Amino acid sequence: MDTDTPARTNAPEFTVSEISGAIKRTLEGEFGRVRVRGEITELKAYPSGHIYLALKDEGAKIRAIIWRFAVPKLSLKPENGVEVIATGKVSAYGERSDYQLIIDRLEYAGEGALLARIEALRKKLGAEGLFDEARKKPLPRLPRVIGVVSSEKGAVIQDIRTTIARRFPSHILLWPVPVQGQGAAEQIAAAIHGFSRLPAGMPRPDVLIVARGGGSLEDLMAFNDEAVIRAVAACPIPVISAVGHETDTTLVDFASDRRAPTPTAAAELAVPARAELLAALAQRSARLLQSGQAALNHARLRLSRTEARMPDLPGIVGAARQRLDDRAERLVLAPAALLARKRAALDALAPRLPHPRETLAGHRHAVAQAATRATAALQRLTDQSHARLARVPDPANALRRMVDQRHAALARIPDAGQALRRVLEQQQARLHRLPDPGTRVAASLREARLTLSGLAARLEGASYQGVLARGFALVRLEDGPPVTAAGEVPAGARLAITLRDGTLHATADGSAPQKRPRPAPKPEQGSLL
Structure with missing residues (x-):
């Protein structure tokens, strides 16, 4: 028997790709959609937008990936060391023979119930309109008294005092309250109500700061209480919230009129910088003075140009007086000259008129x-x-x-x-x-x-007979032409007066009508100027 001949077997042969695909199909078909609880580790965000991480517990670790399209839908930002509950499906990556979890949802594992309670309260109060922008009140420009609701111990009140003293010294009225633990929410709400109900004899704050330092979610739960949120929303004094650090967010931040990331920032929002106000005032004063000087110079320039274009008023008045004297003299002589011209024209026209x-x-x-x-x-x-x-x-x-x-x-x-x-x-x-x-x-x-x-x-x-019929008469000398003027008839002359129905004979007595004396000229009026 030849020992070099390979042993024959009935087991089927698979390629690497075939076995990898079979494993992937088995994993996806067997598990489907799962929820995995673990701590985030090996978190890495790629420029493509995908996030790669791993979930681990005491005995094992599973790789996971969050695709780019699912990142905006997450309710929290993944960070290393945070215990979460990841929801997704199990799949395999054939090139490295790894299996991984494709995540499309993340929840806090240890704080899930607490966060769900906060989210339900936020939706409830939001539906009531407590977080609407229309309810926000503007902050006063220069508050005289600043109310602070915070602990009298710790660095929060000291930061607020030093910031206000540095920027714009004002009166600070502190209402000390516990900021965490049993009964803290009730005391914070009572302090906010107490500031808004101060008697008339006491100084009432113009702006109110609700502040505390950083801490865990459990430490900040007093500022997620419904009583505190309703007290802030109902407060007639503008409220600035400064709870926790920059990354911490509580429901008080939604109900307050302004949110500050830190207590120091809240003090900066409450009062302006005195040096900046003085600098702005000096700048506006300089601009106002410069604008007034420019307007004055422009008015002077316009006045000088107008003065240069104005005519000589004494010369104009003298010329007007001279024209007035000339017109007055011509007015006196005008009637006599007009009569002379009319008489000359009549004398020139008379010879040309037919009889x-x-x-x-x-x-x-x-x-x-x-x-x-x-x-x-x-x-x-x-x-x-x-x-x-x-x-x-x-x-x-x-x-x-x-x-x-x-x-x-x-x-x-x-x-x-x-x-x-x-x-x-x-x-x-x-x-x-x-x-x-x-x-x-x-x-x-x-x-x-x-x-x-x-x-x-x-x-x-x-025919002239029609003229005679209207009451006129034709006067003629008995042996001459018609008479046209009374001065042409001598005394004792015989006249023939023709009327509509016959002729009358008369004798002129020579009495001509007397001419009216011409009125004496009025004394010449002197110059009015």
């Missing part, structure tokens, strides 16, 4: 010519109408003959239809609608009479 008799004679001649032309035109129109009427045959007889011819033709044609009858009826209708020729001639005569009446009216309006 009224010539005008009347021209109008009479024009009216006579118009009447002659109108009479001749009317006669010609009448003659032409008579001649045209004589030449035109009687349309009625012609139409009757045409109708008779149509009837004869219709009688000759036995098959004449309804169309020829309609034509005959239309011709008969036209015969009835023809006007009488005498009517047209009468209309032409009426138009000619209207034209002649209009010309006669115009002739009558141009």
Whole structure:
């Protein structure tokens, strides 16, 4: 028998990948979703966002991983040394033949019930609106009295006192209370209520600081008590909470008006820095002085520019006085000069005016010519109408003959239809609608009479007889032309006065109307300036 021949076996062969995948499927199918309690160790956060860690107890250790998408959903920040309860599923990593826990939820193991109680209280008070931002009160700018609710022992009150004395010295009113242990919550709530109910004779704080040092979750439970939270929310004085260190958070922080990470920071929030106020005041004073100086310089510059552009007021007043004197002198002379110009224009125009008799004679001649032309035109129109009427045959007889011819033709044609009858009826209708020729001639005569009446009216309006009919009279010398001025008639002259219905004769007595004396000129007014 050959000893080099390998022994045969019935066990199946697997590749590494096959056996690794089978183990992974077995782990995930057997365990599913599990909760593992242990202490966090070997915590490491990678730049990719994934967190690798391990959970251990007294006898074993299991590797775990928190994927990047699950990190924001965690209710706590994982830290080394913290005992937690991790929820997830068991899986395997084939490249290293390791099994691991894929974590999607973390809870505190030792403090789980306590944290759940705090979270339930937070939701309850939050639903009541005790944590709303609208309830927050603003802090006073310069408080005179600062109330402190804290222990009289320890570094908290000393830090607050030294910070306030350094920044802005103010009165501090301390209400000492225990900050942990049995009955601490009730005393803290009573102190907050006591500050808000101080009698009128005692100084009442303008701002209230609730503070204590750091500690464990159990040590800070007095500031998670419902009575303390309701006292802070109902306090009429603005409250600053400074409980624990920067990473510690209690429910008092949600109900207070401002949260400070440390007691020292709470004192800094309560009072401003005096040096900073003095520096800001000096800076604003300098800016105000500079702004006022700049505004004054700008006003001076505008005033100087305006002064340079202003005209010479004494010169303007002198020129105005001179123009006023000149206008006053011209105003005195203006009426006499105006009358002289009007009289000269009238004298120049008088020789060119025609005599009224010539005008009347021209109008009479024009009216006579118009009447002659109108009479001749009317006669010609009448003659032409008579001649045209004589030449035109009687349309009625012609139409009757045409109708008779149509009837004869219709009688000759036995098959004449309804169309020829309609034509005959239309011709008969036209015969009835023809006007009488005498009517047209009468209309032409009426138009000619209207034209002649209009010309006669115009002739009558141009005649001086119409003027005499309205009450006027034409005065003439018996052997001369009409009289146009009373001064032209000598005494004893014989006058012929023509009226509407006849002529009167009279003798002039020579008394001409007296001219009104011209008013004496008013004394010249002196200069008003």
